[in-house]
Amino acid sequence: xxxxxxxxxxxxxxxxxxxxxxxxxxxxxxxxxxxxxxxxxxxxxxxxxxxxxxxxxxxxxxxxxxxxxxxxxxxxxxxxxxxxxxxxxxxxxxxxxxxxxxxxxxxxxxxxxxxxxxxxxxxxxxxxxxxxxxxxxxxxxxxxxxxxxxxxxxxxxxxxxxxxxxxxxxxxxxxxxxxxxxxxxxxxxxxxxxxxxxxxxxxxxxxxxxxxxxxxxxxxxxxxxxxxxxxxxxxxxxxxxxxxxxxxxxxxxxxxx
Amino acid sequence: xxxxxxxxxxxxxxxxxxxxxxxxxxxxxxxxxxxxxxxxxxxxxxxxxxxxxxxxxxxxxxxxxxxxxxxxxxxxxxxxxxxxxxxxxxxxxxxxxxxxxxxxxxxxxxxxxxxxxxxxxxxxxxxxxxxxxxxxxxxxxxxxxxxxxxxxxxxxxxxxxxxxxxxxxxxxxxxxxxxxxxxxxxxxxxxxxxxxxxxxxxxxxxxxxxxxxxxxxxxxxxxxxxxxxxxxxxxxxxxxxxxxxxxxxxxxxxxxxxxxxxxxxxxxxxxxxxxxxxxxxxxxxxxxxxxxxxxxxxxxxxxxxxxxxxxxxxxxxxxxxxxxxxxxxxxxxxxxxxxxxxxxxxxxxxxxxxxxxxxxxxxxxx
Amino acid sequence: xxxxxxxxxxxxxxxxxxxxxxxxxxxxxxxxxxxxxxxxxxxxxxxxxxxxxxxxxxxxxxxxxxxxxxxxxxxxxxxxxxxxxxxxxxxxxxxxxxxxxxxxxxxxxxxxxxxxxxxxxxxxxxxxxxxxxxxxxxxxxxxxxxxxxxxxxxxxxxxxxxxxxxxxxxxxxxxxxxxxxxxxxxxxxxxxxxxxxxxxxxxxxxxxxxxxxxxxxxxxxxxxxxxxxxxxxxxxxxxxxxxxxxxxxxxxxxxxxxxxxxxxxxxxxxxxxxxxxxxxxxxxxxxxxxxxxxxxxxx
Numbered sequence: 001x002x003x004x005x006x007x008x009x010x011x012x013x014x015x016x017x018x019x020x021x022x023x024x025x026x027x028x029x030x031x032x033x034x035x036x037x038x039x040x041x042x043x044x045x046x047x048x049x050x051x052x053x054x055x056x057x058x059x060x061x062x063x064x065x066x067x068x069x070x071x072x073x074x075x076x077x078x079x080x081x082x083x084x085x086x087x088x089x090x091x092x093x094x095x096x097x098x099x100x101x102x103x104x105x106x107x108x109x110x111x112x113x114x115x116x117x118x119x120x121x122x123x124x125x126x127x128x129x130x131x132x133x134x135x136x137x138x139x140x141x142x143x144x145x146x147x148x149x150x151x152x153x154x155x156x157x158x159x160x161x162x163x164x165x166x167x168x169x170x171x172x173x174x175x176x177x178x179x180x181x182x183x184x185x186x187x188x189x190x191x192x193x194x195x196x197x198x199x200x201x202x203x204x205x206x207x208x209x210x211x212x213x214x215x216x217x218x219x220x221x222x223x224x225x226x227x228x229x230x231x232x233x234x235x236x237x238x239x240x241x242x243x244x245x246x247x248x249x250x251x252x253x254x255x256x257x
Numbered sequence: 258x259x260x261x262x263x264x265x266x267x268x269x270x271x272x273x274x275x276x277x278x279x280x281x282x283x284x285x286x287x288x289x290x291x292x293x294x295x296x297x298x299x300x301x302x303x304x305x306x307x308x309x310x311x312x313x314x315x316x317x318x319x320x321x322x323x324x325x326x327x328x329x330x331x332x333x334x335x336x337x338x339x340x341x342x343x344x345x346x347x348x349x350x351x352x353x354x355x356x357x358x359x360x361x362x363x364x365x366x367x368x369x370x371x372x373x374x375x376x377x378x379x380x381x382x383x384x385x386x387x388x389x390x391x392x393x394x395x396x397x398x399x400x401x402x403x404x405x406x407x408x409x410x411x412x413x414x415x416x417x418x419x420x421x422x423x424x425x426x427x428x429x430x431x432x433x434x435x436x437x438x439x440x441x442x443x444x445x446x447x448x449x450x451x452x453x454x455x456x457x458x459x460x461x462x463x464x465x466x467x468x469x470x471x472x473x474x475x476x477x478x479x480x481x482x483x484x485x486x487x488x489x490x491x492x493x494x495x496x497x498x499x500x501x502x503x504x505x506x507x508x509x510x511x512x513x514x515x516x517x518x519x520x521x522x523x524x525x526x527x528x529x530x531x532x533x534x535x536x537x538x539x540x541x542x543x544x545x546x547x548x549x550x551x552x553x554x555x556x557x558x559x560x561x562x563x564x565x566x567x568x569x570x571x572x573x574x575x576x577x578x579x580x581x582x583x584x585x586x587x588x589x590x591x592x593x594x595x596x597x598x599x600x601x602x603x604x605x606x607x608x609x610x611x612x613x614x615x616x617x618x619x620x621x622x623x
Numbered sequence: 624x625x626x627x628x629x630x631x632x633x634x635x636x637x638x639x640x641x642x643x644x645x646x647x648x649x650x651x652x653x654x655x656x657x658x659x660x661x662x663x664x665x666x667x668x669x670x671x672x673x674x675x676x677x678x679x680x681x682x683x684x685x686x687x688x689x690x691x692x693x694x695x696x697x698x699x700x701x702x703x704x705x706x707x708x709x710x711x712x713x714x715x716x717x718x719x720x721x722x723x724x725x726x727x728x729x730x731x732x733x734x735x736x737x738x739x740x741x742x743x744x745x746x747x748x749x750x751x752x753x754x755x756x757x758x759x760x761x762x763x764x765x766x767x768x769x770x771x772x773x774x775x776x777x778x779x780x781x782x783x784x785x786x787x788x789x790x791x792x793x794x795x796x797x798x799x800x801x802x803x804x805x806x807x808x809x810x811x812x813x814x815x816x817x818x819x820x821x822x823x824x825x826x827x828x829x830x831x832x833x834x835x836x837x838x839x840x841x842x843x844x845x846x847x848x849x850x851x852x853x854x855x856x857x858x859x860x861x862x863x864x865x866x867x868x869x870x871x872x873x874x875x876x877x878x879x880x881x882x883x884x885x886x887x888x889x890x891x892x893x894x895x896x897x898x899x900x901x902x903x904x905x906x907x908x909x910x911x912x913x914x915x916x917x918x919x920x921x922x
Contacts, residue, residue, distance in 0.1 A: 007726060009719065010719045010722040010723050010726065011719075011723055012719075013716075013718070013719025013720065013722075013723070014719045014720045014722065014723025014724070015723075016716070016719075017716045017717065017719060017720040017798070017802075018720065018738065020716060020795070020798070021738075021739070021742050021795075021798065021799075022738075022742070023757075024750065024753035024754055024756075024757055024795065025742060025745075025750075025753055027753060027756055027757060028749070028752065028753040028756060031756060058312075080636060080637045080640055081637070083633050083634070083636060083637050084633075084634065084637035084638075086633055087630065087633035087634035087637070088634075090629075090630070090633070091630045091633075091634070093630070093634050093638075095638060096634050096637065096638050096641075099637075099638060099641035099642065099645060099646065100637075100641070102645070103641070103645050105848070105852060105904075106852075106897065107852055107853065107855065107856035107896060107897060107900060108853060108856060109856035109857075109858065109873050109876060109877075109893065109896070110649070110652075110856065110893050110896070110897050111645070111648075113652065113876060113880060113889065113890075113893055114648035114649045114651065114652040114893075115644065115648050116327075116880065117648065117651050117652050117655060117886070117890075118644070118647060118648035118651050120327045120328055120665075121651055123328055125328075125329075125330050125331065126329060127331065133644055134644070136640070136644070137640070137641065137644035137645055140637060140640065140641060141641075144637070169629055169632075194744050197746075198744065198745075198746050198747070200746070200747065200748060200859065201856075201858075201859075205880075208329060208331065209286050209288075209311075209313060209329065209330070209331030209332060210284060210286055210311045210313065210331070212313075214746070215746050215748055218746065218748045218749070218752075219748055219859065220314060222748065222751075222752055222755070222863055223316075223473045223474060223862075223863070224473055224474065230752060231752075231756075234745075234746075234749040234752060234753075237745050237746055237749055238741070238745045238749065241741055241744040241745040242741055244744065245737055245740045245741055245744050246737065317882065319881075319882045319883065319884065320881050320882055322663070322664065322884070323664045323880070323881055323882070323884045326661075326663045326664035326665055326884070327664060327665060344663060347663070348663050430883075467867075468784075468866065468867075469784065469866055469867060470867070481760050482760075483760055483781060597662035597663065601660060601885075604883035604884065604885060605883075605885075607883060608875070608878065608879070608883055608885070608888075609692065609694050611867075611878070612694050612695075612698055612870055612874070612875055612878070613694040613697070613867075614694075614697060614701075614867055614868035614869075614870070
């Protein structure tokens with residue numbers, strides 16, 4: 001495409017937006033290496049905040065909690081979401097499609113508060129289990145939508161053909177359908193995993209004894225007064241997401257579509 | 258290729274999860290307001306009970322009560338401020354204590370036992386206390402010619418005109434109302450509707466001048482220099498002064514008690530009725546009441562402790578500090594419990610006080 | 624018969640899960656809006672027996688309180704204003720970015736896209752914290768701005784702890800939500816359409832306004848919804864970087880559930896917020912379809 005005024009406007013606008021997105025992150029990462037307790041001027045290079053971070057048992061515990069919860073809830077939602085996505089593709093089920101679409105559009109605060117009330121009403125102890133149940137509830141929708149969009153335009157006749165050739169419904173599902181929609185499932189699963197690791201609002205309302213996750217720990221550090229330990233923790237989170245995002249794009253480029 | 262990558266991904270996560278479950282010591286869960294247990298005490302406790310201490314923090318007693326009322330379980334011990342003990346007891350959420358199982362109660366100063374909120378210490382034993390007063394930027398006060406020895410400084414427009422936008426008060430209805438009642442010369446625990454109405458008027462008149470309701474990070478404002486005077490906890494100010502010294506900050510933070518009297522938050526150990534391990538709960542409380550533990554707490558955090566022997570062991574700059582160990586405890590008040598009706602009324606007033614915007618505040622940029 | 628079984632086998636468990644953990648909790652919350660607050664948090668018993676007479680404790684008090692309290696309306700209007708400003712700025716910043724990615728060569732496209740995804744996938748608290756550093760009273764930015772203000776004769780300002788900081792953070796954390804759907808839409812556009820319009824004598828600006836923009840409308844709407852909905856319920860951002868004058872409706876809801884223990888009022892406020900989101904979405908949806916209809920009618 002040859003350069004012209006219009007595309008120049010977009011180019012400069014785009015570069016400006018990229019700077020807007022990245023300068024804060026770069027500042028944050030730089031200050032994690034600054035040898036000063038307050039984020040003011042540059043004093044000198046140090047790795048001490050990382051040492052402090054790795055010696056902080058509570059933060060490590062919270063990080064492990066986050067991974068544990070994200071892994072469990074995304075596994076459950078991959079199974080349920082795949083079933084739901086296939087069902088939505090093959091049949092018209094107004095109830096299910098409403099149940100899948102509405103949680104995506106509902107404000108997180110509403111979901112968090114109503115789940116809190118629900119758990120309290122049925123006397124369900126708040127903790128790991130309540131967080132996992134809550135995260136699964138919002139993740140199912142994302143997996144189902146990813147699976148459904150993967151199946152869009154797919155020829156259903158291969159399944160019918162398998163059935164005609166004598167495969168049981170389970171076999172046809174497992175051997176024919178699942179491999180064809182695998183990229184959709186992976187995309188949805190990764191989406192569910194990152195949403196769960198990152199979730200603050202819903203976790204905030206459904207967490208209980210000893211089940212502090214990383215975002216909750218960072219939140220209380222930010223509230224209580226900031227030390228560069230938070231910068232160090234943030235830098236590691238950014239690196240972690242960088243790896244995860246690269247894997248995701250390699251595995252399934254249509255994750256964004 | 259794809260399959261291989263997925264396998265590796267899943268495998269690595271499983272390894273992380275397995276290593277996570279490997280620290281299998283039993284957990285001792287404490288529900289506590291802030292970082293309120295000294296590190297050496299924790300180490301001693303963990304080795305003696307073969308357990309792992311998990312501290313679960315709440316921002317404010319209201320939040321703790323809301324969670325307990327809602328049926329939160331799993332805690333071995335709760336550290337609750339005076340009035341919260343009564344509420345927990347009335348809700349039936351805490352266990353009557355068997356004081357015979359707490360031999361170390363002998364070390365506790367009798368003046369702090371048998372308080373109105375828990376007569377006869379049926380449910381609670383005092384662990385530590387935190388005076389609430391005004392801390393300030395010494396140079397700014399000198400410049401303005403203000404001595405913050407009275408609550409008028411944060412309630413009277415005469416002073417506030419000079420302090421506009423540089424004052425913070427706690428994000429807590431109990432503390433702000435008590436301070437207003439003290440300013441008016443009333444009982445800080447008054448439930449008289451007239452008194453409360455007057456207090457509300459005083460708060461409404463003063464709040465446009467306040468920068469923020471903040472009980473978490475106000476001392477950082479003091480350290481930075483944009484907050485000149487703040488309703489403060491002794492432990493936060495103790496830490497802030499130490500931080501200022503360590504970073505060679507030019508800002509000088511000081512504090513003093515107010516002549517109308519001040520509140521102090523007397524924090525107590527209580528055992529939830531739902532404790533997963535009663536023996537562990539008693540073991541923890543006993544350990545915390547030891548003179549050594551109380552000394553460590555006061556020495557490291559600047560908390561005030563109800564233990565005369567421990568106070569004698571402290572260095573004079575803590576033991577003789579008037580805002581850590583007030584010389585006249587008669588002018589220090591604890592919070593008593595409110596009847597549900599009064600509490601709901603105050604909560605309703607508080608919602609509006611806290612949520613309403615005052616365009617006067619100078620930090621409003623929009 | 625077999626078909627019916629398969630349909631049930633596929634949809635039963637997911638439906639059951641979402642009914643239990645989404646539909647029922649929402650209904651419980653709606654129900655609680657009509658109850659009375661309890662003595663120690665929670666709600667008062669539904670049925671009380673006084674002197675042999677049974678009383679059903681359902682009330683509209685919380686709705687009345689919410690609709691007559693001016694401060695709640697103030698919070699609500701402010702939340703709307705913040706969210707709308709956030710959406711507009713995200714659109715202004717996000718459109719060129721999405722366009723740039725869509726128009727760039729295949730080689731760079733994936734990398735550029737990944738660069739948008741990375742901030743989107745790292746915790747939003749981290750991203751708010753980055754701005755806390757930049758806007759903080761000790762930072763160079765704040766120092767510089769106050770120097771300029773001083774030269775111009777204005778009194779110094781505090782960038783952090785202001786409505787400005789709240790809006791900046793809202794824009795920053797939501798920008799990727801705008802870019803991704805916009806990109807997905809723009810990338811599908813057929814370049815020949817633009818060429819055709821140019822051949823027919825349209826200027827570049829005209830062909831953008833008459834061809835590209837209308838075609839990207841679904842992307843714009845999807846992005847706006849993805850930005851607007853999470854913005855309006857935000858309570859963490861005003862708490863961390865705002866002041867008394869930048870609290871949002873989410874702060875009230877959080878306060879009612881976690882501090883002052885008035886569940887019915889909290890539920891009522893949540894319901895009002897959700898209805899507002901639904902209302903706006905519907906309005907925008909209808910407006911957009913009208914707009915499209917008009918365009919085609921004119922042709």
